[in-house]
Amino acid sequence: MEDTRSLIGFVGELVSALGTAAMHPRSVRWRDAVRVAESAGVNALPIIVLVSFLMGVIMAFQGAISLRRFGADVFVANLVGLAMLRELGPLMTAIILAGRSGSAFAAELGTMTVREEIDALKTMGLDPVRFLVVTRVIAAVVMTPLLTVFADLLGLIGGAVVMRSFGIPLVTFYHQVQYQVTYGSFVGGLVKAFVFGILVAAIGCLRGLQTTTGASAVGESTTRAVVSGIVLIVITDGIFLWFFTISMSNRP
Numbered sequence: 001m002e003d004t005r006s007l008i009g010f011v012g013e014l015v016s017a018l019g020t021a022a023m024h025p026r027s028v029r030w031r032d033a034v035r036v037a038e039s040a041g042v043n044a045l046p047i048i049v050l051v052s053f054l055m056g057v058i059m060a061f062q063g064a065i066s067l068r069r070f071g072a073d074v075f076v077a078n079l080v081g082l083a084m085l086r087e088l089g090p091l092m093t094a095i096i097l098a099g100r101s102g103s104a105f106a107a108e109l110g111t112m113t114v115r116e117e118i119d120a121l122k123t124m125g126l127d128p129v130r131f132l133v134v135t136r137v138i139a140a141v142v143m144t145p146l147l148t149v150f151a152d153l154l155g156l157i158g159g160a161v162v163m164r165s166f167g168i169p170l171v172t173f174y175h176q177v178q179y180q181v182t183y184g185s186f187v188g189g190l191v192k193a194f195v196f197g198i199l200v201a202a203i204g205c206l207r208g209l210q211t212t213t214g215a216s217a218v219g220e221s222t223t224r225a226v227v228s229g230i231v232l233i234v235i236t237d238g239i240f241l242w243f244f245t246i247s248m249s250n251r252p
Contacts, residue, residue, distance in 0.1 A: 010129075010206045014137065017130040021138070033135040040101035040136075041143025045150060048096055052151035055088055056080055056158025064166050074168055077176035080159035086185045086244075089152040090144075091237055094196035097144060098229035102204035105136055106225035109208025110218040118209065133205040137198060144197030145190045152189065192240055196233055203229045 021028045063076040109132060112118050118128050160173045207225035211217050 006210065007206065010202070010209075013127075013129045014133060014202060017127065017134050018137065020130065021134050027130075028138070029131070029135050033139050036136050037139035037143050040097070040104065040139055041147060044097060044100055044143075045147065047100070048093055048147050048151050049154050051092055051096060052084070052089065052154040053158040055092060056084060056155035057162050059083060059088075059155075060159035060162035064162060068166070073163075073166060074172060074176060077159065077163060077168075077173045078180035081156060081177035081181040082185060084155035084159075085152050085181055085189050087189075087237070087241075089155060090148045090189045090192040090196060091233070093144060093148045093151045093193060094200060094233045095230055097140070097147070097197070098200045098204075098233060099226050101140065102200045102225050102229045103222045105201060105204030106208040106211075106222045107218055109205055110211035110221040113209060113211040114213060114217060128209065129205075133202070133209075136205055137201040140197040140201035141194060142197075144200070145193040148189060148193035152186075188240070188244060192237065195236060195240075199232050199236060200229050203232060 060076050060080050063079050064073045067073045067076055109118070109128075112132075121128050121131060156177065160170055163173050164170060204225045207221045207228065210224075211221040
């Protein structure tokens with residue numbers, strides 16, 4: 001209950017700070033936001049590309065082995081396209097960022113808390129949420145959808161490579177993906193990535209600000225940031241799945 005209360009209070013502070021930043025863009029420390037975007041987003045591109053490519057390869061290979069018995073291995077392209085763009089692309093990107101960038105946010109702010117730098121900011125009349133958290137949230141919100149696009153693309157390339165090895169032309173793979181994947185599926189994945197970016201940055205910063213004193217305090221905050229981020233990502237993904245299912249069932 002105490003953790004839920006602090007989370008709700010932090011969400012209120014963050015929404016207020018983001019509203020102030022939207023009305024007064026010059027108050028945002030854009031240089032810091034660009035630096036965070038580079039370290040948390042651009043530097044995470046290689047691992048996201050590798051994981052997404054392997055996910056596409058593994059999913060296409062497993063699906064092709066099963067569906068080839070029924071002569072339906074061409075439909076593996078439908079499976080890979082829909083799964084990557086709607087589910088696995090944004091989900092894997094968010095989980096990687098939670099383990100890589102969310103933990104970094106928690107460690108940075110946790111170290112500042114232990115060193116009493118956060119108290120020094122408050123003494124000088126500077127709001128830590130507006131001064132430190134807003135830039136990290138903006139950077140995560142911008143970079144997560146962009147990284148998701150790369151994850152989707154590399155997942156499809158991995159699936160295409162496997163399907164080509166099974167004798168299916170790339171043109172057939174392309175047409176099957178184009179037939180199965182709609183514009184709404186792609187946009188839905190990007191909306192997920194947008195929300196996941198907010199969750200990863202916000203929970204990482206919150207755990208960092210909640211750091212207590214002690215030798216293991218920063219490590220505990222980092223662990224809590226990763227665990228809380230992944231749990232919230234999975235729960236939010238389930239909510240999105242329910243919403244998309246209801247929306248599709250209501251179509252004529």
